[in-house]
Amino acid sequence: MALVIDPVTILNLIFCIIIVCLGCWEYLRKESLIALYIAITFGLFGIAHLGIILGVKSSNIFILTIRSIAYLVIIYALYKTALGHWNKKIGLKK
Numbered sequence: 766m767a768l769v770i771d772p773v774t775i776l777n778l779i780f781c782i783i784i785v786c787l788g789c790w791e792y793l794r795k796e797s798l799i800a801l802y803i804a805i806t807f808g809l810f811g812i813a814h815l816g817i818i819l820g821v822k823s824s825n826i827f828i829l830t831i832r833s834i835a836y837l838v839i840i841y842a843l844y845k846t847a848l849g850h851w852n853k854k855i856g857l858k859k
Contacts, residue, residue, distance in 0.1 A: 767820050774817050781811030802842035809835035 788804025
Protein backbone atom coordinates (compact mmCIF):
# COMPACT_ATOMS: atom_id res chain seq x y z
CA MET A 766 0.00 0.00 0.00
CA ALA A 767 1.35 3.36 -1.01
CA LEU A 768 0.42 6.65 0.61
CA VAL A 769 -2.23 8.60 -1.26
CA ILE A 770 -1.46 12.31 -0.96
CA ASP A 771 -4.90 13.68 -1.76
CA PRO A 772 -5.37 17.21 -0.36
CA VAL A 773 -9.16 16.80 -0.01
CA THR A 774 -8.85 13.59 2.02
CA ILE A 775 -6.09 15.07 4.18
CA LEU A 776 -8.19 18.19 4.81
CA ASN A 777 -11.19 16.01 5.69
CA LEU A 778 -9.04 14.09 8.18
CA ILE A 779 -7.85 17.35 9.79
CA PHE A 780 -11.43 18.59 10.11
CA CYS A 781 -12.49 15.24 11.59
CA ILE A 782 -9.75 15.49 14.22
CA ILE A 783 -10.85 19.03 15.14
CA ILE A 784 -14.51 17.98 15.41
CA VAL A 785 -13.62 14.95 17.56
CA CYS A 786 -11.62 17.17 19.92
CA LEU A 787 -14.41 19.75 20.17
CA GLY A 788 -17.07 17.07 20.65
CA CYS A 789 -15.11 15.41 23.45
CA TRP A 790 -14.45 18.77 25.08
CA GLU A 791 -18.15 19.65 24.98
CA TYR A 792 -19.06 16.26 26.41
CA LEU A 793 -16.60 16.66 29.28
CA ARG A 794 -17.83 20.19 30.01
CA LYS A 795 -21.60 19.67 29.81
CA GLU A 796 -22.04 15.89 29.56
CA SER A 797 -23.78 16.44 26.21
CA LEU A 798 -24.47 13.04 24.70
CA ILE A 799 -25.18 14.53 21.26
CA ALA A 800 -21.68 16.06 21.28
CA LEU A 801 -20.23 12.66 22.20
CA TYR A 802 -22.11 10.91 19.39
CA ILE A 803 -20.96 13.57 16.91
CA ALA A 804 -17.37 13.04 18.10
CA ILE A 805 -17.71 9.26 17.68
CA THR A 806 -19.18 9.71 14.19
CA PHE A 807 -16.40 11.97 13.00
CA GLY A 808 -13.82 9.73 14.67
CA LEU A 809 -15.09 6.89 12.51
CA PHE A 810 -15.07 9.08 9.40
CA GLY A 811 -11.49 10.06 10.34
CA ILE A 812 -10.49 6.39 10.48
CA ALA A 813 -11.93 5.93 6.98
CA HIS A 814 -10.03 8.99 5.70
CA LEU A 815 -6.81 7.74 7.29
CA GLY A 816 -7.33 4.35 5.64
CA ILE A 817 -7.69 6.02 2.25
CA ILE A 818 -4.54 8.08 2.84
CA LEU A 819 -2.72 4.85 3.73
CA GLY A 820 -3.77 3.36 0.40
CA VAL A 821 -6.95 1.42 1.12
CA LYS A 822 -9.43 1.81 -1.74
CA SER A 823 -12.61 3.67 -0.88
CA SER A 824 -14.64 0.68 -2.11
CA ASN A 825 -12.89 -1.67 0.35
CA ILE A 826 -15.27 -3.46 2.73
CA PHE A 827 -13.41 -2.05 5.76
CA ILE A 828 -13.95 1.54 4.62
CA LEU A 829 -17.57 0.86 3.68
CA THR A 830 -18.25 -0.74 7.06
CA ILE A 831 -16.64 2.10 9.03
CA ARG A 832 -18.59 4.72 7.07
CA SER A 833 -21.85 2.79 7.45
CA ILE A 834 -21.39 2.55 11.21
CA ALA A 835 -20.62 6.29 11.35
CA TYR A 836 -23.84 7.11 9.50
CA LEU A 837 -25.83 4.79 11.79
CA VAL A 838 -24.37 6.48 14.89
CA ILE A 839 -25.39 9.96 13.71
CA ILE A 840 -28.83 8.71 12.62
CA TYR A 841 -29.34 7.27 16.11
CA ALA A 842 -28.15 10.47 17.78
CA LEU A 843 -30.44 12.65 15.68
CA TYR A 844 -33.37 10.30 16.26
CA LYS A 845 -32.86 10.47 20.04
CA THR A 846 -32.57 14.25 19.82
CA ALA A 847 -35.73 14.56 17.73
CA LEU A 848 -37.66 12.54 20.31
CA GLY A 849 -36.29 14.78 23.05
CA HIS A 850 -34.82 11.89 25.03
CA TRP A 851 -31.69 13.82 25.94
CA ASN A 852 -33.49 16.99 26.97
CA LYS A 853 -35.24 15.42 29.95
CA LYS A 854 -33.80 15.63 33.45
CA ILE A 855 -34.38 12.08 34.69
CA GLY A 856 -33.88 11.19 38.32
CA LEU A 857 -33.04 14.67 39.59
CA LYS A 858 -34.51 15.65 42.93
CA LYS A 859 -35.67 19.19 43.59
